[in-house]
Amino acid sequence: MQQLIVSIHPDLVEPASTRSIEGTLDITSYHVGGMDMQTPDGIHYQLQLTNTGEGVVLSGEASCNATTSCARCLAPANVEVTGAVEGYYLLEPTEDIDGYEDDEFEVIDAEGSFDIAPAIVAALVYATPYVVLCKEDCAGLCPQCGADLNEGPCSCDQEDEVDPLNPFAVLKDLKLEDE
Ligand SMILES: [Zn+2]
Numbered sequence: 001m002q003q004l005i006v007s008i009h010p011d012l013v014e015p016a017s018t019r020s021i022e023g024t025l026d027i028t029s030y031h032v033g034g035m036d037m038q039t040p041d042g043i044h045y046q047l048q049l050t051n052t053g054e055g056v057v058l059s060g061e062a063s064c065n066a067t068t069s070c071a072r073c074l075a076p077a078n079v080e081v082t083g084a085v086e087g088y089y090l091l092e093p094t095e096d097i098d099g100y101e102d103d104e105f106e107v108i109d110a111e112g113s114f115d116i117a118p119a120i121v122a123a124l125v126y127a128t129p130y131v132v133l134c135k136e137d138c139a140g141l142c143p144q145c146g147a148d149l150n151e152g153p154c155s156c157d158q159e160d161e162v163d164p165l166n167p168f169a170v171l172k173d174l175k176l177e178d179e
C-alpha cells in the first residue's frame with residue numbers, strides 16, 4: 001500500500017511544535033466491507049501534526065471522490081467522502097504510559113519517521129456510507145428477471161406491489177390480533 005512517510009525533523013522535534021501539511025495521496029482505491037471504492041483522483045488531506053512531548057498527534061481531514069457500484073442496480077455510483085483523521089505516534093517506546101502497552105500505538109522509528117497513510121485511509125473507511133446509491137431514488141433491479149427498473153417496468157407480475165397512491169392498501173391484508 002502507498003505510504004506517506006513524515007519525519008519529525010527538522011521542525012517537529014521540540015515539544016509543542018506543530019506542522020501543517022496538505023496534499024494528495026496517490027491511492028486509487030480502498031475497501032469498505034464488500035465495497036470496492038475507486039478513487040482515481042487520489043485522496044486529499046489537510047492535516048496537523050503536534051509534538052506532545054511523548055509522541056506526535058495527527059489530526060485533520062481527508063476527502064475523496066469515490067466511485068463504487070450502486071447497492072441496488074450495480075451501475076456506477078459516486079460519493080464524496082470526508083472523514084476526520086486521528087492518529088497518535090509514540091516518540092519512544094516507554095513502559096510507563098498508564099495502562100497502555102507499547103504495541104497499542106504506532107511507534108516513530110529511530111530516524112524520527114512514521115507512516116500516516118493508514119490513518120488517512122482509516123478516516124475515509126470510517127466515513128464511507130454503508131449503502132451507496134447511483135441516485136437517491138434508484139429503483140434497483142427486478143428481483144425476478146434482473147431488469148434495471150430505472151429504465152422502466154419489466155414484464156414480471158407486479159400485483160404484490162403497493163399502490164403508490166394508497167400506501168395503506170397493504171394494511172387491509174393485516175390481521176389485527178385480539179387484545
Ligand atoms: Zn442504482
Ligand SMILES: [Zn+2]
Nearest residue numbers: 142145154156
Ligand atoms: Zn422483472
